[in-house]
Amino acid sequence: MKDEAFKKIESVLYMKESEAAEQLTPFENERRKRWMYCINQKMEDPLLPDRILVETLEAGYSGLFSPVAKSTAYRDLAAVQKILGNIQLAAKNWYRYMIIEGAKKAFDLAYTRKDAKGMAAALDKIGKYTMADKPDNDFDWSQMIPLDIEPSADPDLLESIEPIGDVESRRRELRALFKSDLKSRATDAEEV
Incomplete structure (x- = not known):
């Protein structure tokens, strides 16, 4: 299901039937009714198997919602679980x-x-x-050993860096390149 449709239905989920029908298409309102049915069933019995809800959605509920395909029932159930979280x-x-x-x-x-x-x-x-009879599972801080880091200014120690042969000549090249680039982009400011 698209995230936009989910948010739209979720925003009117607990509104009165007449108010929700004004904001939703008939198809979305039908989906909202199925979701509300599943939410009510899950709130009544959190351990109710999903299979029973899917079977009910497939069969339809007289006067409340029409029967749907098994794949639609599972999509509705996934949306309900997204709304309720892990209620079990x-x-x-x-x-x-x-x-x-x-x-x-x-x-x-x-x-x-x-x-x-x-x-x-x-x-x-x-x-x-x-579980008062069991020892607490505190973290064993003695197993946490800090890294042995030795500060260094030598870039050769880094594995992913390739050494540059003549660093000073490369610096001069880059300075000249960027100075010329800056001069070509520079424009005079206008007084306002």
């Missing part, structure tokens, strides 16, 4: 957060009931999901 990664983080929060509540409940086994089980879950 966010969902996994959300589930981790929920597990840790649930374990905290379980610990509080076990604490109020003075249930040592329940407290230990809750702390075990918290330790597992926060």
Whole structure:
């Protein structure tokens, strides 16, 4: 899909149907409806397989959008993923957060009931999901060795530079060349 079309549809994606229809062609508006359907489905269930969305887009959704070809369905899905980003990664983080929060509540409940086994089980879950039992993977700074650089004014040390035989005569040639070039381009300034 062309980047211009993507930006145009994305800019009116969340507008009311009537406002979006004014700014888009009927074809673009149909595409917007398919995108909105996919976005809503992904927001409801971030782990919903793409296959199900593609099948729905291929079959059409009565009253909302017409059936499309499989290639069009995959292009629509790629656009939706571009808009949403990696929502599955966010969902996994959300589930981790929920597990840790649930374990905290379980610990509080076990604490109020003075249930040592329940407290230990809750702390075990918290330790597992926060990886508190594993050492931190800090960068080993001892492996970072600075480069051994020795300053030099000798251009021969550079590999890609070819040495110039008589440097002074070459300098005189270049100065003469550029001075004559400057004199040929020079123009008198006009007073204003």
